[in-house]
Amino acid sequence: MRATTSCCCCEALDGRIDRRRLLRSLGIAGLAASLPISARAAEGEYDAMLLSCIDPRMVAPVYKYMEGQGLSGKYSQFCIAGAAIAVVAPKFKAWRPAFWDNTATSLQLHRINKIIAIDHRDCGVARVAYGNDSIANPQVETRTHRAVLEEFREAVAKHHPQLAVVTGLMALDGSIEIFS
Numbered sequence: 686m687r688a689t690t691s692c693c694c695c696e697a698l699d700g701r702i703d704r705r706r707l708l709r710s711l712g713i714a715g716l717a718a719s720l721p722i723s724a725r726a727a728e729g730e731y732d733a734m735l736l737s738c739i740d741p742r743m744v745a746p747v748y749k750y751m752e753g754q755g756l757s758g759k760y761s762q763f764c765i766a767g768a769a770i771a772v773v774a775p776k777f778k779a780w781r782p783a784f785w786d787n788t789a790t791s792l793q794l795h796r797i798n799k800i801i802a803i804d805h806r807d808c809g810v811a812r813v814a815y816g817n818d819s820i821a822n823p824q825v826e827t828r829t830h831r832a833v834l835e836e837f838r839e840a841v842a843k844h845h846p847q848l849a850v851v852t853g854l855m856a857l858d859g860s861i862e863i864f865s
């Protein structure tokens with residue numbers, strides 16, 4: 686009796702997984718069909734690479750910003766805890782090679798000409814990297830990220846001088862201050 690029940694559950698579970706797989710494949714097929722051919726190529730001319738934080742609160746606002754810039758489907762993305770902080774803070778030195786290797790790959794595959802780095806307010810990674818005081822109030826927080834993003838722009842200029850760099854600090858509501 687127990688075995689039969691278990692078997693039924695397995696079948697029900699299998700059914701759910703199959704439906705999920707089906708929906709996923711339909712979603713991907715639908716998305717690909719809606720994009721122009723050039724935007725679907727794995728290699729080719731794309732506009733930019735985005736560097737952003739893994740913070741779940743920032744996923745939608747950052748996407749919306751990129752969409753507002755007319756860049757949907759035209760950029761690659763490197764997501765890492767802290768965004769530019771991960772690339773310049775001594776605390777995360779071991780992570781850096783992954784960013785630079787990824788950038789070189791995106792340059793090769795997508796022939797990007799720009800990096801857009803978006804840090805964000807209330808980033809827990811800033812606390813880990815520079816201490817609680819580094820984002821104690823909005824003014825200090827701005828100063829911290831301004832310094833981080835300046836260091837980031839200098840690092841890009843050193844590694845890939847041909848790349849343009851746009852850097853910004855995004856608030857949780859999606860509003861952004863661009864630093865250059």
Ligand SMILES: [Zn+2]
Nearest residue numbers: 738740767808
């Ligand atoms: Zn963050």
